[in-house]
Amino acid sequence: MLKGYSVPRSPEGRAALVPSPPWHYAGDFLVIEYWTDADAVAAVLPPGLAPYREDPGRCAALFVDWQSCSSDQSELMDPVRSQYKEFFIVVNALYKGEPVTYCPYIWVDRDFALARGWIQGFPKKLGSIHITRSFNVPSAASPKIEKGGRFAGTLAANDRRLAVGSVTLEKPSAVGPTHNDPPIMNVRYFPRLSSGQHDNPAVNELVRARSRDRAVSEIWEGTAELELMSAPNEEHTALSPVRMGKGFRLSFAYTVDDLETC
């Protein structure tokens, strides 16, 4: 009798790469809102989602420094299994006429987060992500979360730098990032390997993310920059900025143990 939420399933269920939900998350976010070419957004939307004509080409790029754990919180006492960093792009779209966001590209630096993402429908690949931190002590080596504080994020994968973003804080934000108000939609996708079935996936379902116990810190906003760099096996540069929006810095927490299949 094999146990465990994910592979490898094992006699005691302890070996699974992804432990059973719920999954608790806390993280520091660098959010960069921007606009890209509207056709480039349309080109990454899966069946079921339509372009968001009201504000075409709207996107956000997010660098996140995460810590997560499952119910028994054992990962927090073995932090190599708890911490990871992530970069992703979301585009605005419509689902049955309702505003949503969709994540076409996402990179993460640990295996458990990669597999957990696939199960949620996030199309994760491994990358190397670094994000400026603020420490609770005055230092030339620690930007402050106040006017003039500058924070950067970088992404690389396969030994190539793929994204650099930065935010210069100006003031506390009355509203916060707006890209994330609509729910996020994903596609759970698991291919077949049998001959003749390579284009007929075993799982291909549009889903809507669900979360609970959401909490957010004070949010700061300011100006932002973002550059995306190309690589032979990447297409994210098609979503490069043509116009910048605001940048934000915040801490955020939530819990995930559910999903809505559309």
Add this chain to the structure above:
Amino acid sequence: MLKGYSVPRSPEGRAALVPSPPWHYAGDFLVIEYWTDADAVAAVLPPGLAPYREDPGRCAALFVDWQSCSSDQSELMDPVRSQYKEFFIVVNALYKGEPVTYCPYIWVDRDFALARGWIQGFPKKLGSIHITRSFNVPSAASPKIEKGGRFAGTLAANDRRLAVGSVTLEKPSAVGPTHNDPPIMNVRYFPRLSSGQHDNPAVNELVRARSRDRAVSEIWEGTAELELMSAPNEEHTALSPVRMGKGFRLSFAYTVDDLETC
């Protein structure tokens, strides 16, 4: 119209973590045949497989130093996307009365190989694998593939060492490793996240691996040692050796683009 064999699917299909089959592989193998507790083998078998009563507790541990590519061989000119190392354990079993092998635990050091494994039904997690090499030049730093040549493999994951194996060569092998004669069976498994469905996977299918264009080098055999070490989120030590068999060193190549669903 999104393209690509795996996520992330993209307008041109270049961003997919796993390129379309066929996948070509070449690698150097360290194979260690051994026996563990027969009940421990029975405990890791999925539904559909039965213990191999004829030779109970029979296993093999394999350290493999791989290079792989897809049809256009572009990965060979960008070797960061081509090379990876792997450690796995196979146990002998019966499927409908026929001898087979089954892989309960496997670690690999690159994301594309991890995802490609999941699609084939190999329950891969990331690990750090190192394997002694032989270079084509006389040196104290290069064991020779001849009598007395010694080769080792090690596995770690989450900053803990999990396996150490070694082989001391004695002679060319007339037969080669025998664990791999029967076909290898896997379980393709992809969980659901919707509330109430965590134990009801979207994909849970017993499959039989298929490969073609198999090639093997001269095989050397000798004595072998293997130690498995425990970790909080691992259960592979339940398959620790109670008796050692032979060790083997060989190079092997094959191509995969098919799978048989049982």
Add this chain to the structure above:
Amino acid sequence: MLKGYSVPRSPEGRAALVPSPPWHYAGDFLVIEYWTDADAVAAVLPPGLAPYREDPGRCAALFVDWQSCSSDQSELMDPVRSQYKEFFIVVNALYKGEPVTYCPYIWVDRDFALARGWIQGFPKKLGSIHITRSFNVPSAASPKIEKGGRFAGTLAANDRRLAVGSVTLEKPSAVGPTHNDPPIMNVRYFPRLSSGQHDNPAVNELVRARSRDRAVSEIWEGTAELELMSAPNEEHTALSPVRMGKGFRLSFAYTVDDLETC
């Protein structure tokens, strides 16, 4: 005319692994005070330092999550060159009758910090260090800096786990960790390779660390645990705890651009 503080020295001086001092540091510290066998401490002291007979066997183990930069702070906008983690052990000793501390073993996870350490006399090797973080948002995934908050640190090197420590917070600390009140002494050491000179280093000098612009956050203290694990090429387990002291959590910043040669 080659420029640069460290190798590689180059025409513009931009390529140096270690940029010119001053170096600014900010970090989160997990400090674990303990006692080991007094003879084991005596055995790691370099010439010039004597055992601290007043409190024999006194040690501390420190896990630190650092961010650092040089004068132009450019590293903060390219955080891959700014952040690193570190584990080290200090032992108490006497220098000319004055209480000091000495660092026999230290691991760090980035090359610039490794080389910068050698120049200061810290005997750094590369390791993998992870430390529980607290985020500024309520979450099951984020321990709070308050009574009951639990934080852990782990060290591995060469794929083997070498140290695990943890602190459970009890109250703000009136005094803070006391191991660090005396100045820290190091040995700058750079071997020769010429035949017959392998035991006659080019540099072998006892030095006393100097720093300025020191700043510290509120300090919390509590109970602590520490376990050191052995490896073939490590000797730190000779300094394993025989009695535990307090654990501390704090943030700390300072600037280094000087050193006193003794």
Add this chain to the structure above:
Amino acid sequence: MLKGYSVPRSPEGRAALVPSPPWHYAGDFLVIEYWTDADAVAAVLPPGLAPYREDPGRCAALFVDWQSCSSDQSELMDPVRSQYKEFFIVVNALYKGEPVTYCPYIWVDRDFALARGWIQGFPKKLGSIHITRSFNVPSAASPKIEKGGRFAGTLAANDRRLAVGSVTLEKPSAVGPTHNDPPIMNVRYFPRLSSGQHDNPAVNELVRARSRDRAVSEIWEGTAELELMSAPNEEHTALSPVRMGKGFRLSFAYTVDDLETC
């Protein structure tokens, strides 16, 4: 009484990052000969070396896949401490009228190799290096060492790709790479940190490498390509090719336990 060839020095001498010489090496080389701007070569030469006017701007770029060990060969049974990859550039120069080569820039992917390099005078930084391999089995995933065989090498550091080279084999080489006939000169350099002494290194000596027990495989030669990419903290692109020479593939072994101070 502390023992050990390098830091950390310890009671038994087992903890040293660099074990005592001799050091035995075996590796697979991709050598790319080329010419860059002669002034750029002159600009990287240390005092004591003069430009090689006979063939100005002559360079070579080398990607090497190494395995090394010390006298007891214990590293070969723990290959995580034995294997590493390296990329470096050498330029031709004159020392007291005699042709030599000099290595201005070099990257390596393991700490023991970095420290061992500093001791020899190689100005090593950490990088990520990957090199196409040939396996001893026919496969689409394994280029052959024969006419038409193609091999590539790549370098990255700090998450940025810094070099890509490739060689297409044409024929066995009668002569082999010629850059390496002259002896290689290095500068052993160890800075001071005491205030006012930052430009007055403790060690700054021109040295000539010595090795013994050199062995080389059959050498293949062919055409070559090389591209160097810039980064904020790198200057190697000043040595970019203006004209390509031949490329070579070979295996090479040697032993090092001496050095000549000039």
